[in-house]
Amino acid sequence: MSAIKTAAVIGGGIAGPVTALALRRAGIEATVYEAYENTADGLGGMLMVAPNGLSALEVVGVDHGLAGQPIHRMVMTDGRGRRMGEFAGLTGLPPSQVMWRTDLYGAVRERAAAAGVQTVYGKRLAGAEETPAGVTAEFTDGTRVTAEVLVGADGIRSTVRQLIDPAAPGPRYTGLLGFGAHSKTEVPQARPDTMYFAFGQHAFLGYWPAPGGGTAWFGNLPYEKPLSAEQASSTPSAAWMRILRERFAGDVPGRDLLRGTGDDELLTFGGLEILPSVPTWHRGRMVLVGDAAHAPSSSSGQGASLAVESAVQLARCLRDIPDVGSAFATYEQLRRGRVEKVAAQAAKTNSQKSMGPVATRITALLVPLATRTFLKPEKMFGWTHRYRIDWDAPVVPA
Structure with missing residues (x-):
């Protein structure tokens, strides 16, 4: 005690x-x-x-x-919707849960x-x-x-x-603003137990099929000026949506997800920060x-x-x-x-x-090879996801 x-x-x-x-x-x-x-x-x-x-x-x-949605795998795609790689959940572990x-x-x-x-x-x-x-x-x-x-x-x-x-x-500001919303658009063949990461030409988009229909998404927009959540929210959602629709205009499925999102659905989180x-x-x-x-x-x-x-x-x-x-x-x-x-x-x-169109195309070429060879889920996530704390074990002083 x-x-x-x-x-x-x-x-x-x-x-x-x-x-x-x-x-x-x-x-x-x-x-x-x-x-x-x-x-x-x-x-x-x-x-x-x-x-x-x-x-x-x-x-x-x-x-x-916990009101979470189980996520059993993650899929990476390029801005054209082509699959670059997939990471399944780790054997013997429960799935991650995404939630509000x-x-x-x-x-x-x-x-x-x-x-x-x-x-x-x-x-x-x-x-x-x-x-x-x-x-x-x-x-x-x-x-x-x-x-x-x-x-x-x-x-x-x-x-x-x-x-x-x-x-x-x-x-410290990461150079990215965060946004999220629910879209009425449903991505063909998207699985409800999967989170998708789409690396577009100008911005990043993550999404997954939402319970009850439609698609939940979050986006990271490269932005030079750091903005707090309050500062970002002071700009009308319709203005941010115009910018986002422009940035994702050439991306699949980002283009369609943004079209299916009402301006009043947008959540604005401000600058992403790291300590x-x-x-x-x-x-x-x-x-x-x-x-x-x-x-x-x-x-x-x-x-x-x-x-x-x-x-x-x-x-x-x-x-x-x-x-x-x-x-x-x-x-x-x-x-x-x-x-x-x-x-x-x-x-x-x-x-x-935020690596830009050229680097994104190069990554699209390299990632499929990496995921088939050395970039395996256990190596990527095993050390983080398998971490367990034994509450009853005594702690030895440093």
């Missing part, structure tokens, strides 16, 4: 409640403090939870009722509430001070809360990260988890899964290692290499999404 008994978790998105659930299972009373006044129900786009993420969610009891972020958020939040985790809204962190009793969080409304440890699960623009290290890097390597994950009694410590771009398909993994590993370390500093160091040792390797692969994927 943990020597630590209380924790303040900053951030009420997905990573925060999951961390609180894991800490509670480790015998630590954790309270979540969320900056906004209300829940984030209905916000966000689509995300994928890979088999490793599903396994980590099972550890904290979020393994039933709000559905995963709701499932996590409901599980946390059922387990007795308290979430306090309207608490925006302003600062933190180490005390003999632990660490005191100071909020912008003037209130203060003291716990034995403070966990920063406050996202890619983490306040806790800046408190730990004022020189810590912030998020450079964060030198310092912890200081004193403060530590980072999830996107606050490691945020690969959405191209990785691992953002949510890695956040849940880190929450579980942090809880195990605090459960088994009495010294807080040693527990945090061990947690970082368990996680850093893995998350940075995922981030590096996501960066390569981002570059492929």
Whole structure:
């Protein structure tokens, strides 16, 4: 049983409640403090939870009722709709699930509430001070809360990260804007258990047949100027749709999917961002988890899964290692290499999404050969998707 008994978790998105659930299972009373006044129900786009993420969610009891669509394989095509390669799911693993972020958020939040985790809204962190009793969080409304440890699960623009290290890097723009929508168009012969990645002449499009008909799609548009979600949304959807239809005019099936999408259906996510390597994950009694410590771009398909993994590993370390500093160091040792390797692969994927017509044609020639020879699913995804955390195994200090 943990020597630590209380924790303040900053951030009420997905990573925060999951961390609180894991800490509670480790015998630590954790309270979540969320900056906004209300829940984030209905916000966000689509995300994928890979088999490793599903396994980590099972550890904290979020393994039933997820409203996801199973994805058993991924297919790569060129801008003419010709298949370049296919990656099947890994033997012995459940399929990844694609779902709305709000559905995963709701499932996590409901599980946390059922387990007795308290979430306090309207608490925006302003600062933190180490005390003999632990660490005191100071909020912008003037209130203060003291716990034995403070966990920063406050996202890619983490306040806790800046408190730990004022020189810590912030998020970096990938050069791509994100969009998504539902199209009335159905792609001929597209399978409902398959996600398709189409590398067009000027932009990238991912899509899959949606339950109930039509096609769900997301697109990444190369764009020089970084835009926040709010800035991108200030441009009318009809204007973005004109740009997207122009960029995908020569692509199959992008051209048809955009034609079948109403302007008011478009979801605008703003610039896709990635977090450079964060030198310092912890200081004193403060530590980072999830996107606050490691945020690969959405191209990785691992953002949510890695956040849940880190929450579980942090809880195990605090459960088994009495010294807080040693527990945090061990947690970082368990996680850093893995998350940075995922981030590096996501960066390569981002570059492929904006490589231009000539490079796209060259890739279309090379990928079929690669997938028939050395580029196999086990080699590509085995090390990420087969990762499992044994909750009951004791943690050895770093």
